[in-house]
Amino acid sequence: MKKMGIKGFRVETCFGGAKCPNRILETGHLVELIVKGFEAENLLGFFQEQTQEPIQYHHEFKTSVSDCPNACSRPQIKDLGIIGAILPKIVDIPCNACEACSVNCKENAIAINTEFKHPVIDLELCVRCGQCVKICPTHTLAIGEKGFRIQVGGKLGRRPKLGTELPGIYNEEEVISILSKCISFYKMQGKNGERFGQVLARFGMNEIINPRF
Ligand code: SF4
Ligand code: SF4
Ligand code: SF4
Known part of the structure:
Protein backbone atom coordinates (compact mmCIF):
# COMPACT_ATOMS: atom_id res chain seq x y z
CA MET A 1 0.00 0.00 0.00
CA LYS A 2 1.33 3.44 -0.91
CA LYS A 3 0.79 6.48 1.26
CA MET A 4 0.07 9.76 -0.56
CA GLY A 5 3.27 11.65 -1.35
CA ILE A 6 5.49 8.67 -0.57
CA LYS A 7 7.88 8.05 -3.48
CA GLY A 8 10.57 5.92 -1.87
CA PHE A 9 12.98 8.85 -1.78
CA ARG A 10 13.03 12.39 -0.48
CA VAL A 11 15.18 15.34 -1.51
CA GLU A 12 15.31 18.38 0.75
CA THR A 13 17.12 21.67 0.25
CA CYS A 14 18.04 24.70 2.32
CA PHE A 15 16.79 28.22 1.61
CA GLY A 16 19.99 29.35 -0.10
CA GLY A 17 18.01 29.95 -3.28
CA ALA A 18 16.24 32.81 -1.52
CA LYS A 19 19.42 34.90 -1.84
CA CYS A 20 21.00 33.80 1.41
CA PRO A 21 24.30 35.73 1.74
CA ASN A 22 26.11 32.57 2.85
CA ARG A 23 25.24 30.64 -0.28
CA ILE A 24 28.29 29.23 -2.02
CA LEU A 25 26.82 27.91 -5.24
CA GLU A 26 23.66 27.35 -7.26
CA THR A 27 22.32 23.86 -6.56
CA GLY A 28 19.07 23.83 -8.56
CA HIS A 29 20.57 21.82 -11.44
CA LEU A 30 22.13 19.29 -9.08
CA VAL A 31 18.81 18.81 -7.29
CA GLU A 32 17.11 18.12 -10.65
CA LEU A 33 19.76 15.50 -11.46
CA ILE A 34 19.37 13.90 -8.02
CA VAL A 35 15.59 13.62 -8.43
CA LYS A 36 16.02 12.09 -11.91
CA GLY A 37 18.56 9.65 -10.50
CA PHE A 38 16.16 8.55 -7.77
CA GLU A 39 13.23 8.24 -10.18
CA ALA A 40 15.26 5.83 -12.31
CA GLU A 41 15.90 3.58 -9.30
CA ASN A 42 12.30 2.68 -8.35
CA LEU A 43 13.05 2.73 -4.64
CA LEU A 44 9.34 2.55 -3.87
CA GLY A 45 9.18 -0.85 -5.59
CA PHE A 46 12.30 -1.91 -3.69
CA PHE A 47 10.78 -0.98 -0.32
CA GLN A 48 7.49 -2.66 -1.20
CA GLU A 49 9.34 -5.92 -1.86
CA GLN A 50 11.36 -5.52 1.34
CA THR A 51 8.63 -4.82 3.87
CA GLN A 52 5.21 -6.26 4.57
CA GLU A 53 3.96 -2.95 5.95
CA PRO A 54 2.72 0.20 4.20
CA ILE A 55 5.61 2.32 2.94
CA GLN A 56 6.00 5.36 5.16
CA TYR A 57 8.19 8.46 5.35
CA HIS A 58 10.69 6.68 7.59
CA HIS A 59 11.38 4.06 4.92
CA GLU A 60 12.34 6.58 2.25
CA PHE A 61 15.96 7.14 1.18
CA LYS A 62 16.63 10.70 2.26
CA THR A 63 18.93 13.24 0.70
CA SER A 64 19.49 16.83 1.66
CA VAL A 65 21.35 19.57 -0.17
CA SER A 66 22.66 22.62 1.68
CA ASP A 67 24.19 25.47 -0.26
CA CYS A 68 26.90 26.12 2.35
CA PRO A 69 28.46 24.43 5.41
CA ASN A 70 25.93 26.06 7.75
CA ALA A 71 23.92 23.03 6.64
CA CYS A 72 20.46 24.43 7.44
CA SER A 73 18.70 21.50 5.73
CA ARG A 74 20.40 19.05 8.13
CA PRO A 75 22.36 16.91 5.66
CA GLN A 76 24.21 15.32 8.60
CA ILE A 77 21.19 13.17 9.50
CA LYS A 78 20.26 12.05 5.99
CA ASP A 79 21.20 8.89 4.13
CA LEU A 80 23.14 11.15 1.78
CA GLY A 81 24.01 14.73 2.74
CA ILE A 82 25.40 17.19 0.21
CA ILE A 83 26.97 20.48 1.28
CA GLY A 84 28.19 23.33 -0.93
CA ALA A 85 31.87 23.97 -0.26
CA ILE A 86 34.76 26.24 -1.16
CA GLU A 145 38.25 24.02 -5.05
CA LYS A 146 34.53 24.63 -5.35
CA GLY A 147 31.88 21.92 -5.24
CA PHE A 148 30.23 19.67 -2.70
CA ARG A 149 31.16 17.87 0.48
CA ILE A 150 29.35 14.55 0.90
CA GLN A 151 28.23 12.77 4.05
CA VAL A 152 26.71 9.28 4.06
CA GLY A 153 24.73 7.18 6.49
CA GLY A 154 23.24 9.81 8.80
CA LYS A 155 19.95 9.02 10.54
CA LEU A 156 17.66 9.75 13.46
CA GLY A 157 15.41 7.13 15.07
CA ARG A 158 16.24 4.81 17.94
CA ARG A 159 19.97 5.06 17.41
CA PRO A 160 20.72 8.46 15.85
CA LYS A 161 23.97 8.88 13.96
CA LEU A 162 25.60 11.71 12.05
CA GLY A 163 26.72 10.92 8.52
CA THR A 164 30.34 10.05 7.81
CA GLU A 165 32.10 12.53 5.56
CA LEU A 166 33.86 11.36 2.42
CA PRO A 167 37.22 13.05 1.89
CA GLY A 168 37.40 15.81 -0.68
CA ILE A 169 35.13 18.08 -2.67
CA TYR A 170 33.11 16.69 -5.56
CA ASN A 171 31.63 18.16 -8.73
CA GLU A 172 28.03 17.56 -9.86
CA GLU A 173 28.92 14.56 -11.98
CA GLU A 174 30.81 12.93 -9.13
CA VAL A 175 27.93 13.58 -6.70
CA ILE A 176 25.50 11.82 -9.05
CA SER A 177 27.92 8.93 -9.53
CA ILE A 178 28.31 8.51 -5.75
CA LEU A 179 24.54 8.73 -5.26
CA SER A 180 24.00 6.02 -7.86
CA LYS A 181 26.60 3.72 -6.30
CA CYS A 182 25.20 4.26 -2.81
CA ILE A 183 21.69 3.35 -3.98
CA SER A 184 22.95 0.27 -5.84
CA PHE A 185 24.79 -0.89 -2.74
CA TYR A 186 21.78 -0.17 -0.55
CA LYS A 187 19.47 -2.14 -2.84
CA MET A 188 21.95 -5.00 -2.90
CA GLN A 189 22.59 -5.21 0.86
CA GLY A 190 19.71 -3.42 2.61
CA LYS A 191 17.27 -5.65 4.50
CA ASN A 192 13.74 -5.07 5.77
CA GLY A 193 13.76 -1.35 5.08
CA GLU A 194 16.76 -0.64 7.32
CA ARG A 195 18.49 2.71 6.97
CA PHE A 196 21.54 3.15 4.77
CA GLY A 197 23.59 3.98 7.89
CA GLN A 198 22.78 0.54 9.30
CA VAL A 199 24.01 -1.11 6.10
CA LEU A 200 27.22 0.92 6.28
CA ALA A 201 27.65 -0.03 9.94
CA ARG A 202 27.47 -3.71 8.96
CA PHE A 203 29.91 -3.52 6.07
CA GLY A 204 32.18 -0.67 7.10
CA MET A 205 32.85 2.47 5.13
CA ASN A 206 36.20 1.39 3.78
CA GLU A 207 34.89 -1.80 2.27
CA ILE A 208 32.19 -0.21 0.26
CA ILE A 209 32.96 3.46 -0.31
CA ASN A 210 35.90 4.29 -2.46
CA PRO A 211 35.39 8.05 -2.55
CA ARG A 212 36.75 8.46 -6.07
CA PHE A 213 34.99 5.47 -7.63
S1 SF4 B 1 22.73 26.26 4.37
FE1 SF4 B 1 23.85 28.15 3.99
S2 SF4 B 1 23.06 28.90 2.03
FE2 SF4 B 1 21.59 27.41 2.83
S3 SF4 B 1 20.09 28.64 3.96
FE3 SF4 B 1 21.64 27.91 5.42
S4 SF4 B 1 23.10 29.58 5.55
FE4 SF4 B 1 21.91 29.91 3.69
S1 SF4 C 1 44.99 37.06 3.50
FE1 SF4 C 1 45.99 38.93 4.22
S2 SF4 C 1 45.03 40.56 3.04
FE2 SF4 C 1 43.71 38.79 2.86
S3 SF4 C 1 42.20 39.08 4.49
FE3 SF4 C 1 43.84 37.79 5.29
S4 SF4 C 1 45.24 39.18 6.30
FE4 SF4 C 1 43.91 40.43 4.97
S1 SF4 D 1 39.43 29.22 6.59
FE1 SF4 D 1 37.84 27.77 6.04
S2 SF4 D 1 36.34 27.93 7.66
FE2 SF4 D 1 37.62 29.75 7.79
S3 SF4 D 1 36.53 31.30 6.60
FE3 SF4 D 1 38.01 30.29 5.23
S4 SF4 D 1 36.86 28.64 4.24
FE4 SF4 D 1 35.67 29.29 6.05
Whole structure:
Protein backbone atom coordinates (compact mmCIF):
# COMPACT_ATOMS: atom_id res chain seq x y z
CA MET A 1 0.00 0.00 0.00
CA LYS A 2 1.33 3.44 -0.91
CA LYS A 3 0.79 6.48 1.26
CA MET A 4 0.07 9.76 -0.56
CA GLY A 5 3.27 11.65 -1.35
CA ILE A 6 5.49 8.67 -0.57
CA LYS A 7 7.88 8.05 -3.48
CA GLY A 8 10.57 5.92 -1.87
CA PHE A 9 12.98 8.85 -1.78
CA ARG A 10 13.03 12.39 -0.48
CA VAL A 11 15.18 15.34 -1.51
CA GLU A 12 15.31 18.38 0.75
CA THR A 13 17.12 21.67 0.25
CA CYS A 14 18.04 24.70 2.32
CA PHE A 15 16.79 28.22 1.61
CA GLY A 16 19.99 29.35 -0.10
CA GLY A 17 18.01 29.95 -3.28
CA ALA A 18 16.24 32.81 -1.52
CA LYS A 19 19.42 34.90 -1.84
CA CYS A 20 21.00 33.80 1.41
CA PRO A 21 24.30 35.73 1.74
CA ASN A 22 26.11 32.57 2.85
CA ARG A 23 25.24 30.64 -0.28
CA ILE A 24 28.29 29.23 -2.02
CA LEU A 25 26.82 27.91 -5.24
CA GLU A 26 23.66 27.35 -7.26
CA THR A 27 22.32 23.86 -6.56
CA GLY A 28 19.07 23.83 -8.56
CA HIS A 29 20.57 21.82 -11.44
CA LEU A 30 22.13 19.29 -9.08
CA VAL A 31 18.81 18.81 -7.29
CA GLU A 32 17.11 18.12 -10.65
CA LEU A 33 19.76 15.50 -11.46
CA ILE A 34 19.37 13.90 -8.02
CA VAL A 35 15.59 13.62 -8.43
CA LYS A 36 16.02 12.09 -11.91
CA GLY A 37 18.56 9.65 -10.50
CA PHE A 38 16.16 8.55 -7.77
CA GLU A 39 13.23 8.24 -10.18
CA ALA A 40 15.26 5.83 -12.31
CA GLU A 41 15.90 3.58 -9.30
CA ASN A 42 12.30 2.68 -8.35
CA LEU A 43 13.05 2.73 -4.64
CA LEU A 44 9.34 2.55 -3.87
CA GLY A 45 9.18 -0.85 -5.59
CA PHE A 46 12.30 -1.91 -3.69
CA PHE A 47 10.78 -0.98 -0.32
CA GLN A 48 7.49 -2.66 -1.20
CA GLU A 49 9.34 -5.92 -1.86
CA GLN A 50 11.36 -5.52 1.34
CA THR A 51 8.63 -4.82 3.87
CA GLN A 52 5.21 -6.26 4.57
CA GLU A 53 3.96 -2.95 5.95
CA PRO A 54 2.72 0.20 4.20
CA ILE A 55 5.61 2.32 2.94
CA GLN A 56 6.00 5.36 5.16
CA TYR A 57 8.19 8.46 5.35
CA HIS A 58 10.69 6.68 7.59
CA HIS A 59 11.38 4.06 4.92
CA GLU A 60 12.34 6.58 2.25
CA PHE A 61 15.96 7.14 1.18
CA LYS A 62 16.63 10.70 2.26
CA THR A 63 18.93 13.24 0.70
CA SER A 64 19.49 16.83 1.66
CA VAL A 65 21.35 19.57 -0.17
CA SER A 66 22.66 22.62 1.68
CA ASP A 67 24.19 25.47 -0.26
CA CYS A 68 26.90 26.12 2.35
CA PRO A 69 28.46 24.43 5.41
CA ASN A 70 25.93 26.06 7.75
CA ALA A 71 23.92 23.03 6.64
CA CYS A 72 20.46 24.43 7.44
CA SER A 73 18.70 21.50 5.73
CA ARG A 74 20.40 19.05 8.13
CA PRO A 75 22.36 16.91 5.66
CA GLN A 76 24.21 15.32 8.60
CA ILE A 77 21.19 13.17 9.50
CA LYS A 78 20.26 12.05 5.99
CA ASP A 79 21.20 8.89 4.13
CA LEU A 80 23.14 11.15 1.78
CA GLY A 81 24.01 14.73 2.74
CA ILE A 82 25.40 17.19 0.21
CA ILE A 83 26.97 20.48 1.28
CA GLY A 84 28.19 23.33 -0.93
CA ALA A 85 31.87 23.97 -0.26
CA ILE A 86 34.76 26.24 -1.16
CA LEU A 87 38.28 25.24 -0.21
CA PRO A 88 40.44 28.38 0.00
CA LYS A 89 43.98 28.56 -1.34
CA ILE A 90 46.75 31.08 -0.80
CA VAL A 91 48.03 32.58 -4.04
CA ASP A 92 51.17 34.53 -4.82
CA ILE A 93 49.72 38.00 -4.24
CA PRO A 94 51.09 40.02 -1.29
CA CYS A 95 48.92 39.94 1.84
CA ASN A 96 48.59 43.23 3.76
CA ALA A 97 48.14 41.48 7.13
CA CYS A 98 44.79 43.23 7.70
CA GLU A 99 43.59 40.10 9.57
CA ALA A 100 40.07 40.38 8.13
CA CYS A 101 40.20 36.68 7.24
CA SER A 102 41.40 35.46 10.63
CA VAL A 103 39.01 37.69 12.58
CA ASN A 104 36.01 36.61 10.48
CA CYS A 105 36.74 32.90 10.25
CA LYS A 106 34.25 31.35 12.68
CA GLU A 107 36.37 28.22 12.93
CA ASN A 108 39.58 30.04 13.92
CA ALA A 109 41.14 28.23 11.00
CA ILE A 110 43.36 31.10 9.80
CA ALA A 111 46.34 32.66 11.50
CA ILE A 112 48.34 35.57 10.11
CA ASN A 113 52.07 35.61 10.30
CA THR A 114 52.37 39.36 10.78
CA GLU A 115 56.16 39.35 10.48
CA PHE A 116 56.06 37.82 7.00
CA LYS A 117 52.55 39.10 6.17
CA HIS A 118 51.27 35.70 5.24
CA PRO A 119 48.08 33.75 6.09
CA VAL A 120 48.25 30.15 7.29
CA ILE A 121 45.15 27.94 6.98
CA ASP A 122 44.50 24.98 9.27
CA LEU A 123 42.68 22.57 6.96
CA GLU A 124 41.62 20.38 9.88
CA LEU A 125 39.59 23.25 11.30
CA CYS A 126 38.41 24.76 8.00
CA VAL A 127 34.83 23.75 7.05
CA ARG A 128 35.17 25.06 3.46
CA CYS A 129 32.71 27.95 3.81
CA GLY A 130 34.67 30.29 1.54
CA GLN A 131 33.97 33.38 3.65
CA CYS A 132 37.67 34.26 3.90
CA VAL A 133 37.93 34.28 0.11
CA LYS A 134 35.01 36.70 -0.10
CA ILE A 135 36.47 39.05 2.47
CA CYS A 136 40.15 39.17 1.49
CA PRO A 137 40.80 42.67 0.02
CA THR A 138 44.03 41.73 -1.73
CA HIS A 139 42.79 38.42 -3.19
CA THR A 140 45.67 36.64 -1.53
CA LEU A 141 43.00 34.09 -0.61
CA ALA A 142 41.36 32.57 -3.66
CA ILE A 143 39.11 29.64 -4.52
CA GLY A 144 41.13 26.44 -4.45
CA GLU A 145 38.25 24.02 -5.05
CA LYS A 146 34.53 24.63 -5.35
CA GLY A 147 31.88 21.92 -5.24
CA PHE A 148 30.23 19.67 -2.70
CA ARG A 149 31.16 17.87 0.48
CA ILE A 150 29.35 14.55 0.90
CA GLN A 151 28.23 12.77 4.05
CA VAL A 152 26.71 9.28 4.06
CA GLY A 153 24.73 7.18 6.49
CA GLY A 154 23.24 9.81 8.80
CA LYS A 155 19.95 9.02 10.54
CA LEU A 156 17.66 9.75 13.46
CA GLY A 157 15.41 7.13 15.07
CA ARG A 158 16.24 4.81 17.94
CA ARG A 159 19.97 5.06 17.41
CA PRO A 160 20.72 8.46 15.85
CA LYS A 161 23.97 8.88 13.96
CA LEU A 162 25.60 11.71 12.05
CA GLY A 163 26.72 10.92 8.52
CA THR A 164 30.34 10.05 7.81
CA GLU A 165 32.10 12.53 5.56
CA LEU A 166 33.86 11.36 2.42
CA PRO A 167 37.22 13.05 1.89
CA GLY A 168 37.40 15.81 -0.68
CA ILE A 169 35.13 18.08 -2.67
CA TYR A 170 33.11 16.69 -5.56
CA ASN A 171 31.63 18.16 -8.73
CA GLU A 172 28.03 17.56 -9.86
CA GLU A 173 28.92 14.56 -11.98
CA GLU A 174 30.81 12.93 -9.13
CA VAL A 175 27.93 13.58 -6.70
CA ILE A 176 25.50 11.82 -9.05
CA SER A 177 27.92 8.93 -9.53
CA ILE A 178 28.31 8.51 -5.75
CA LEU A 179 24.54 8.73 -5.26
CA SER A 180 24.00 6.02 -7.86
CA LYS A 181 26.60 3.72 -6.30
CA CYS A 182 25.20 4.26 -2.81
CA ILE A 183 21.69 3.35 -3.98
CA SER A 184 22.95 0.27 -5.84
CA PHE A 185 24.79 -0.89 -2.74
CA TYR A 186 21.78 -0.17 -0.55
CA LYS A 187 19.47 -2.14 -2.84
CA MET A 188 21.95 -5.00 -2.90
CA GLN A 189 22.59 -5.21 0.86
CA GLY A 190 19.71 -3.42 2.61
CA LYS A 191 17.27 -5.65 4.50
CA ASN A 192 13.74 -5.07 5.77
CA GLY A 193 13.76 -1.35 5.08
CA GLU A 194 16.76 -0.64 7.32
CA ARG A 195 18.49 2.71 6.97
CA PHE A 196 21.54 3.15 4.77
CA GLY A 197 23.59 3.98 7.89
CA GLN A 198 22.78 0.54 9.30
CA VAL A 199 24.01 -1.11 6.10
CA LEU A 200 27.22 0.92 6.28
CA ALA A 201 27.65 -0.03 9.94
CA ARG A 202 27.47 -3.71 8.96
CA PHE A 203 29.91 -3.52 6.07
CA GLY A 204 32.18 -0.67 7.10
CA MET A 205 32.85 2.47 5.13
CA ASN A 206 36.20 1.39 3.78
CA GLU A 207 34.89 -1.80 2.27
CA ILE A 208 32.19 -0.21 0.26
CA ILE A 209 32.96 3.46 -0.31
CA ASN A 210 35.90 4.29 -2.46
CA PRO A 211 35.39 8.05 -2.55
CA ARG A 212 36.75 8.46 -6.07
CA PHE A 213 34.99 5.47 -7.63
S1 SF4 B 1 22.73 26.26 4.37
FE1 SF4 B 1 23.85 28.15 3.99
S2 SF4 B 1 23.06 28.90 2.03
FE2 SF4 B 1 21.59 27.41 2.83
S3 SF4 B 1 20.09 28.64 3.96
FE3 SF4 B 1 21.64 27.91 5.42
S4 SF4 B 1 23.10 29.58 5.55
FE4 SF4 B 1 21.91 29.91 3.69
S1 SF4 C 1 36.86 28.64 4.24
FE1 SF4 C 1 35.67 29.29 6.05
S2 SF4 C 1 36.34 27.93 7.66
FE2 SF4 C 1 37.84 27.77 6.04
S3 SF4 C 1 39.43 29.22 6.59
FE3 SF4 C 1 38.01 30.29 5.23
S4 SF4 C 1 36.53 31.30 6.60
FE4 SF4 C 1 37.62 29.75 7.79
S1 SF4 D 1 44.99 37.06 3.50
FE1 SF4 D 1 43.71 38.79 2.86
S2 SF4 D 1 42.20 39.08 4.49
FE2 SF4 D 1 43.84 37.79 5.29
S3 SF4 D 1 45.24 39.18 6.30
FE3 SF4 D 1 45.99 38.93 4.22
S4 SF4 D 1 45.03 40.56 3.04
FE4 SF4 D 1 43.91 40.43 4.97
